[in-house]
Amino acid sequence: MLKIRNVNTYYGAIHAIHDIDVEVNEGEIVSVIGANGAGKSTLMKTIMGIVKPKTGTVEFMGEDITSASTAKIVKNGIVYVPEGRYIFPDLSVADNLMMGAYSQRFSAKELNDLMEEMYEMFPRLRERKKQLGGTLSGGEQQMLAIARGMMSRPKLIMFDEPSLGLAPIIVSEVFDTILKIKEEMQIPIVLVEQNAYKALSISNRCYILENGKVTLSGESAKLINDDNVRKAYLAG
């Protein structure tokens, strides 16, 4: 459903990603792993139209979205949960969730049902629904960011480093949630991670980025046993 072909993105004179081809199909988790500065976030920003590629195309459900605005891309159904979460600090948890549904036209009842669904999934958020987003802990903010992303009933959801800076027990919780989103809600997922082992173990397919290029891609189950991958990303 998402097809990225031959994309080259620059930051001024810096060539951030080179000739990237990535594809995401219905019902799968695709992970993108690589070191810091490999171009993972640039790839996400290119898909979202936050930075525009110099060459190449991004196609979503048959529509060319290469030059569409971020708002239009969100309306079309791609949701991006960025690294650093980007919670609105001075809005309450409930208002943050509300904003997640901004791009779609829902009736008051649909909105209520959606909120209820999110509170079922993340009981912590219900306890804190009146609290300001900025006062939540890191793990709670990550949960809020995920729930907020789900509020627009996305067709594809992309997580950028969801485990960054979280305690190990919370990290497992985040990955369980991601798996649940794919299995129960049938939403395809793009997962950008530095935690290569976790990413490989929950994804169906994986792309490995190095210096802005895809150096290896394939089924995660195979990559996890590949010697080169083990050496470079899984520390033996």
Next chain:
Amino acid sequence: MFAMVTQLIVSGVATGFIYGLTAIEYTLIWNSCGLLNFAHTKTIMFSAYLFVGTFLAIMANAYLPAVICTIICIALFGVLIALIIFIPLRNFTRLIAVMATVMLGTVLNEGAVLIWGSAPMSAGGFLDGRVEIGGVVTSLANIYIIVISVLVTIGLRLFMKKTKPGRAMICVAQDKVAASLMGVEVKRSMALSVAISFAICGLLGCLCAPLFRVQQTMVDMVGLKGFAAGVIGGFGNTTGAIAGGLLLGVVENLACMVVPSMYKDVIAFTLLILFLLVKPNGLISVKKD
């Protein structure tokens, strides 16, 4: 004595709302674009000219339609200014956009002379007259200013809280990247904020027309005190803007009882300096972490 104090308080409240609305008007642009609009006093002045010199003249003193036309014209002008100044210049150093708004002020100032001439004008019979409520006499203009300002403030608050474009404006003020990831067209939201800010300038122009003689420097002091009101109230939030405006308006009016009224401005700016020294975050501070 009681009547006099009440009268001073009523006119203080009216002037206070003028300061408060001025503070709200530039706060809106500050929140959405991160820039100060140094042309705001000149925009208010220009609106007063447009109201008195053009619309009242054409419409033969049909007050309400003239006010509405003024507000609409200035709001549309605001959209234009958003597209050529605030949106394209926000990503450069602040100084460039600041200079652009100062220049805009000069253009409006000279434009007013060019279009309406250099002789001062008066608003004629607009909001002219006095009312007496329980022994307290005050001008009709004061009553109108208070009622209209309260309605505008409440309306603006409801708009920000209850409507989608309003909520989008709040989000754009807090985090532009996050807002765009929610599907908000950030530039459109910024243009809307500037348009509302200019519409308030248009309204202020109409409300100030009966208070002062309509001339180039008519609201220079209002502009400065509106700025002070924003700082006293707590920079960046609309509730604080009104609170600061009211405090400033009432204090400077009551001060007239003890010091000659020519020292009114001294009182106002002393209050500003006191707040900067003692409570720099203002009456109602926005938490930032």
